[in-house]
């Protein structure tokens with residue numbers, strides 16, 4: 506805005522919209538939230554996911570006729586996906602047709618359904634609005650069900666659905682938007698595998714302990730993420746699994762171990778992995794030959810012994826804990842550390 510605009514129009518009082526992805530990044534690791542640029546070009550898996558979601562949304566909006574259902578429409582349209590990534594989109598959506606076939610159009614409340622709530626806070630004079638888009642929302646009786654399509658590799662399980670920030674954030678807003686609805690269900694559809702992960706939430710049901718309702722816990726989790734964003738928190742909470750999935754790992758000073766190596770130079774990491782695998786194969790052959798020749802009965806490490814597997818006619822190596830090592834028990838550090 507130039508100075509004349511400022512003079513006549515005054516400072517902007519546009520609200521600030523915080524969407525689920527932004528807050529989820531802060532909730533996972535504030536450093537990632539602070540340093541992720543929404544304008545960063547998306548990698549191929551994200552582009553494949555977006556293209557698949559676009560076709561799913563079109564299919565669900567498709568008006569059913571006796572010879573054409575959303576599932577049929579999807580089959581037709583997926584072949585017309587963006588030509589540069591069409592094979593990947595088809596692969597990512599390989600099990601979706603069956604899932605779409607099970608949705609009754611009369612239950613649909615909205616597709617790509619944008620919801621928002623105003624938690625009553627301001628940031629730098631601007632009202633903060635929490636918002637998210639839900640892939641598909643259905644309603645029957647007094648239950649709302651959210652369907653979400655996931656094209657990632659790796660299946661999701663019920664426990665993932667129950668604990669996901671996405672489930673809690675979306676449910677919290679839905680409870681505001683539909684004050685007479687207490688039950689919200691989530692179904693995450695894994696479109697590569699045809700499996701689902703399910704969670705059911707109830708506004709006043711306890712969450713983990715008596716006296717703490719789900720409503721209260723989910724709102725508090727959301728507001729903690731908002732607080733991290735408002736304070737521009739830059740704390741890092743590295744964990745191997747988080748860092749391996751992190752978009753800013755390549756420029757994060759806190760990333761450690763394998764996640765740091767692969768982020769810094771994926772090609773070098775792949776080369777090292779293949780070389781290590783080849784070397785392991787070579788070492789195994791040497792050990793096998795040595796034991797086979799009878800010159801050595803076993804290769805003894807400090808924790809494990811490599812010897813011929815018994816009983817079998819075929820020769821193969823087995824790895825066994827050393828018989829004279831003390832048995833390690835959970836929480837027994839002395840036993841864990843052997844002779845220390």
Ligand code: SF4
Nearest residue numbers: 534537743748751757
């Ligand atoms: S790499 Fe790890 S520590 Fe760094 S921002 Fe990502 S999740 Fe956080």
